[in-house]
Amino acid sequence: MKIVAHFDFNGGKDKISTQYKNELDEIASVIDAIDAMKFKTKVSKEKTMPGRMLFSPSDINKEFKRLFSPLGWKNHKVTCDYVHGEMLNDYIPAKLSSSKPFREMDFVKPEKKLGVEIQFGKYSFMVYNVCAKMTIFSNLGVIDTGIEIVPVKNFADEMSTGVSYFEQFAWDLTKRGVSNIDIPVLILGIDT
Numbered sequence: 743m744k745i746v747a748h749f750d751f752n753g754g755k756d757k758i759s760t761q762y763k764n765e766l767d768e769i770a771s772v773i774d775a776i777d778a779m780k781f782k783t784k785v786s787k788e789k790t791m792p793g794r795m796l797f798s799p800s801d802i803n804k805e806f807k808r809l810f811s812p813l814g815w816k817n818h819k820v821t822c823d824y825v826h827g828e829m830l831n832d833y834i835p836a837k838l839s840s841s842k843p844f845r846e847m848d849f850v851k852p853e854k855k856l857g858v859e860i861q862f863g864k865y866s867f868m869v870y871n872v873c874a875k876m877t878i879f880s881n882l883g884v885i886d887t888g889i890e891i892v893p894v895k896n897f898a899d900e901m902s903t904g905v906s907y908f909e910q911f912a913w914d915l916t917k918r919g920v921s922n923i924d925i926p927v928l929i930l931g932i933d934t
Contacts, residue, residue, distance in 0.1 A: 743776045746894055747931030749912040751872060754926035757887050762856050769858065769889060769930070772809045778897075778934040781805065788903055797901050797934075799862030806848070806860050815849035815858065818884055847879055857885035861892050865906035868892055869914065872927050880925045887926045894931040907931075 748755060758766050784798040807817075822843040849858040857879055859871040868890065876888040890911075898907035908931030915929075 743773050743778045743932050743934055745770060745773055745930050746933045747908050747912075749908070749915065749929040749931070751915055751927040751929060752920045752924045754887060754889075754928035757926045758856075758889065758928045762854065762887065765851055765854060765856050766889075766928075768813050768815075769891075772806065772813070773891070773930075773932055775809055776802065776805050778802070782900070784902070786902065790903060797897070799901060799905070802862065803848075803860055810849050810858075815851055817846060817848060818850040818852070818857070818879070819844050819846040820879075820882060820884075845875060845878060847875070847884070850879075850884060852884075855884070855886045857888045859888065859890050861890060862898075862901060862905055864904055865910060865914075868906050868911045872915065872929070873918070873921075873924065876925050876927060877923050885925070888928075890927055890929045891932060892929060894933050897933045900934070 750756070778797060781798050781801045782795050783801060784796040786792060786794040786796050822845060847857045848860050850856070857876060859875070861868050861871055872888065872890055876885065879885045892908050892911055893901070893905065895907040895909050898905045908929065912929065912931075
């Protein structure tokens, strides 16, 4: 795969190119090392493209994990500590199931406070990652800058319907603008 597009959100491009050059080089080498064609293994069951071979986002994500791990990038998970019986504004939550809710970042370089999210999902997940999740992890002191890796339209067209893409995401962020709580993020558009 290759990086074919960049989008600077809230000064992310400048901050990453000056303070995280080595990490950006690692990310680029990981992307470059992935042969996307190995992951065109999903047989579509969708009405609009029955039997068509598509890229498998879950398998591509596993390959990212396999390649990032030896470089010191770690998944970071935090438990959401909703407390039964504790007042949340005017609501007292009921007892939750035994499983604990959590939030996680795909990859973090803890000593650098740089977070990376890989997103081959719906549009709402891309926006959530940059406009909510990265801010939450920044407020928790885990990261101060983020990188979001997403497919460009050409690549997304070879996945299941509904997968969002770089061009749409960049347009939305441009029209949304930057808020005072947003952290610097560089969005990387990738293609096969």
